[in-house]
Amino acid sequence: MFHILRQLDKNHKSSEKVRRDIRSYLPPCEDSCFASTGRSLVSLLIRRLGLTAEDTCLIPAYVPEGLIRPLRESGIQVQFYTVDDKLFANLDDLNRQIENDPSIRLLVLIHPFGFEQPVRPIKELLSERNIAILEDCAQSLFGTSIEGPPLGMGGDFSLFSLNKFLPVPDGAILQSNNPNMLITADDFVEGQTEQQASILAYEDHLHLNHELLQARTPDTAQGFLEKTGHAYERYYTFVNRDLRLFLPSLTTKKRLKQIDFNTFIAKRISNTRLLYAELKQTTFKFVYENWTENYIPMTVPVYVAPEHRDEIIAKLFSQNILLSTLIDKWNYIPPDREEIFQAEARFINSHLLLPINEFLSPSHMETIINALNKV
Numbered sequence: 450m451f452h453i454l455r456q457l458d459k460n461h462k463s464s465e466k467v468r469r470d471i472r473s474y475l476p477p478c479e480d481s482c483f484a485s486t487g488r489s490l491v492s493l494l495i496r497r498l499g500l501t502a503e504d505t506c507l508i509p510a511y512v513p514e515g516l517i518r519p520l521r522e523s524g525i526q527v528q529f530y531t532v533d534d535k536l537f538a539n540l541d542d543l544n545r546q547i548e549n550d551p552s553i554r555l556l557v558l559i560h561p562f563g564f565e566q567p568v569r570p571i572k573e574l575l576s577e578r579n580i581a582i583l584e585d586c587a588q589s590l591f592g593t594s595i596e597g598p599p600l601g602m603g604g605d606f607s608l609f610s611l612n613k614f615l616p617v618p619d620g621a622i623l624q625s626n627n628p629n630m631l632i633t634a635d636d637f638v639e640g641q642t643e644q645q646a647s648i649l650a651y652e653d654h655l656h657l658n659h660e661l662l663q664a665r666t667p668d669t670a671q672g673f674l675e676k677t678g679h680a681y682e683r684y685y686t687f688v689n690r691d692l693r694l695f696l697p698s699l700t701t702k703k704r705l706k707q708i709d710f711n712t713f714i715a716k717r718i719s720n721t722r723l724l725y726a727e728l729k730q731t732t733f734k735f736v737y738e739n740w741t742e743n744y745i746p747m748t749v750p751v752y753v754a755p756e757h758r759d760e761i762i763a764k765l766f767s768q769n770i771l772l773s774t775l776i777d778k779w780n781y782i783p784p785d786r787e788e789i790f791q792a793e794a795r796f797i798n799s800h801l802l803l804p805i806n807e808f809l810s811p812s813h814m815e816t817i818i819n820a821l822n823k824v
Contacts, residue, residue, distance in 0.1 A: 476599035478624035485695035487621035514778040560589035563746035568603030618651035650683035720805040
């Protein structure tokens with residue numbers, strides 16, 4: 450499969466037609482800040498809200514380290530809320546936590562893998578409690594709610610991370626929906642040697658992913674997997690420890706002007722439609738049984754029997770089809786408390802992520818789906 454995928458950059462070449470700015474795809478807002486990393490913007494939000502060690506933020510236990518790290522380093526208290534099998538907040542448990550803890554000032558909601566988490570019932574739950582909602586839209590860029598508006602309008606703040614979706618080395622946008630809370634910043638740090646090196650490391654990561662797509666054998670692909678992982682860690686080591694505000698790189702700004710976002714969106718919708726229509730093998734159970742074209746997935750998660758997951762990954766990898774999991778830097782279930790966070794533990798132990806990327810043509814998707822149906 451790797452050798453028949455088209456080159457990533459062929460889908461992102463500039464053309465003569467005018468490209469829409471990335472911000473035009475985001476929800477309207479009262480104020481925003483465009484920086485290099487989402488971590489630095491979470492730190493900025495904590496400062497703007499004036500949160501202290503006496504305040505608490507609620508987050509899910511299945512959560513990216515890039516979100517939890519700035520919360521913990523700020524000194525505020527961090528507590529976890531439980532979720533269901535779709536990774537959506539458990540409203541009954543959430544209500545009990547909020548009623549029993551007056552220190553809660555911020556709640557983070559994630560739209561996992563690009564699928565909408567209902568925000569309205571949670572907003573109603575928090576009404577008159579002085580608890581702000583941050584919608585983490587890092588995995589849901591371009592998505593809209595089932596009712597039509599772009600994701601990110603339901604809470605008080607929304608966070609978008611561009612390099613989770615697009616072939617850019619950095620870039621994140623924090624938006625405020627509160628007219629009384631401006632988040633524009635002017636205290637950006639000049640790009641330094643380490644920060645610039647992290648951008649180059651992510652560029653290496655993208656380049657190696659490009660090579661991975663063209664690998665002709667599983668052995669060759671394995672080599673590129675290891676190299677691209679090392680490149681990502683070089684990038685990650687810096688961004689995870691330095692939470693200062695840096696401007697987005699010039700590479701990102703230039704590349705954003707070249708990408709045809711409408712084509713990008715259309716291809717992901719087409720590939721997701723094929724997957725939901727033609728995947729018949731009951732070995733795989735969609736985490737989100739229903740999909741609509743409002744949602745532009747980062748990837749499509751499925752459940753499989755945990756005792757067979759490694760076997761399934763190996764079997765498909767032998768056919769040059771790479772399935773993945775998202776566990777590293779995401780599992781924050783407190784030790785010995787799996788019985789409380791059962792849905793999170795089940796997802797961590799049982800999920801697989803199916804590709805629907807924009808560089809996969811319909812014939813490539815058919816090949817992948819046929820292989821999945823034969824497992």
